Amino acid sequence: MNEQNSKSKIPDSDYHVPVLYRETLSGLAIQPDGVYVDCTFGGGGHSRGILEQLNSKGKLIAFDQDADAQKNLPEDDRVIFVPQNFRHLQRMLRLHKITEVDGILADLGVSSHQFDEGERGFSIRFSGPLDMRMDRRQGATAADIIRTYSETQLHKLFEQYGEVTNSKTLAKHIVQERKHLQSSTIEQFKALISPVVKGNPNKYLAQVFQALRIEVNDEMGALKDMLQQVPAVLKPGGRVAIITFHSIEDRVVKNFFRQGSFDETPDNPFMPSTKENVFDIITKKPVTASEEELKRNTRSRSAKLRVARKV
Template identity: 55%
Template structure:
C-alpha cells in the first residue's frame, strides 16, 4: 500500500545516515506509508527493534507484520514517554521525515490540498480541536497577519489578514472556495498555486503546532539517543530546517552555543552534514516532492 500512499524521499541517504547496527533499537517518528520503516527493517537482525510513531489514523493501516516492529499511534512530541512505556530508555537511531505525506494531500476531505474543494480541516490528529477553518474564523487580524507572514512567508500577509476578517463577517470561511472568495483580490496572477501553498502551509503549521512539536521532539531525541546514536531529520521548508540546523550545531534553537568553565562547547550532537544533503537529479525527476527536501544528520556525543 505504501507505494501509492507516499513515495519516501531520499530513502537510501536516510537509512545510510542512521548507520544501522543489526541488533540496535531504531525509531521512525513519521511512519506514514512505511517506506522508510520497511527499508530500516531490511538492515536489522532478528533481535533488532523498530518503533514507529504516527498519529494519523490512515497511517495505522500500513502497519508492518513483523515481530521486530512496534507501532505507537501518537505524535512524536510524546517520544520519550512512549519509549519508556515500551521499555526503552535509550535508542540507537531516530529518523524524522517532516513532510506531509502525498496521501494526505490526495485525500480531499482532509483539507490539506489546494486542488480539491473541501472543508478546511488540516488536522493531522483527528482528535484535535483546532481546524484551519477555526483559525480563519476566530483569529484576530493581527494574529492572522503574523501567521501568514511568519509561517507562510506570504508577501501581502497584512492585506490578506484584513480581507479574511472582513470577508468572514458576511459568511464563515468553511471551505476552499470560501477562502478563495475572500482572498481572490490578493492572490497574484500567474502565481496562484504557489501563493495558496504558502497560505495553506501557514494554516497547517498553526493547526498542528508543528514548530513547538518539532522543538520538543528534538530536545527529547537528544535525551533518548545512546552515545554514537544518530538523529536523521528531513525538512521541507526553512521554518523546519532552521530549528533542526540550530539544535544539531548548537544544542539550542536561539542564540549562541553555550560553553563550560574551560571553554568547551556544551551541545549534544556532532554535526555530520556540514551542508544539508539534497536529492540528486534522478530523484528530482522521479519525485517532485524531493525538490525542497533537506536532510541533516547528527551523532550523539
C-alpha cells in the same frame, strides 16, 4: 554510503514515496541489533528500509498521529506502533520500557496520501472541508483558525510560517470579510481571499495553506519538543536524521544540532563557545535530492536532510 544502502530499492507506494530514502538509511548507519524510532511512519517506506537491515534482535518503534497510517503497518514482531504525535517521544518509549535508542528518524513532510485525500483539506486542488488536522482526534481545524484568530495572530502566522508577501493585507482582509462570507470549505476560503492574492495564484495559495497547516498541527512546537528529548533518548554514538521541507524547520534543526538551542547565534571567532555540544554533525551541508529523484518525485525538490551523531 555503504554498498547495501546504495543498492536498496526505493519502496513504491500509493500512500507516500519516501524522499531521500538511500541517503537517510545511509546517514542512520543502522546496527543490525539496534533499536530505531521512525517518528513519522506514514506509508512506512523508510521504516521498511530500516527493518531490512535489522536482525531478529532489532526493534523499530513507529510513531504516527494519523490513523490512516496504521493501514500500512507490516506484520512484523519487531515493530511497535505508537499512534501519537512524536512530541511525546520519551514518554511513549518509557511506556514500552525503552530508555535508549540507536537512531531516530523524522520525515517532516506531509504524506502524498494526505495531500491526495480531498476531505483532509491539505491541498488547494480539491473542494473538501478546510480541515488540515493530521490527528483528527484533536480540536481546531484550519476553518476554526480563519474564523476565530485576531488580525494580529493571522498576520503573524502567514508571515512566519508561509512567508506570504502581503501577510498583513491578507490578515486584514480575512477579518473584514469573514463576518459575511463562509470559509468552511477550501473553495469558500479561496473565494474569500481571491481579491488579495498576489503573483502566481498556485504558489501564493500553497504558502497560505502551508502556514495554516503548520498552525493547525502546531508543527513547530512539536518539532522543538521532540528535538529537546533526542539527547536524552539517543545512545552515545547513536544518530538522528531529520528531513525538512521548508526553511523554518531546517533552521530549527540546524541550530539545535549545532548548539543545542533554537536561537540564531552568529559565529564569532573572538567569543569561543563554552557550551559543550551534544552532537557531532555528520552532514556539514544539508543533503538534497539527486537529479534522478527529482525526475521521479517532484515533491522531493524542497527536501533537506540533516544528520547528527550523539557524542
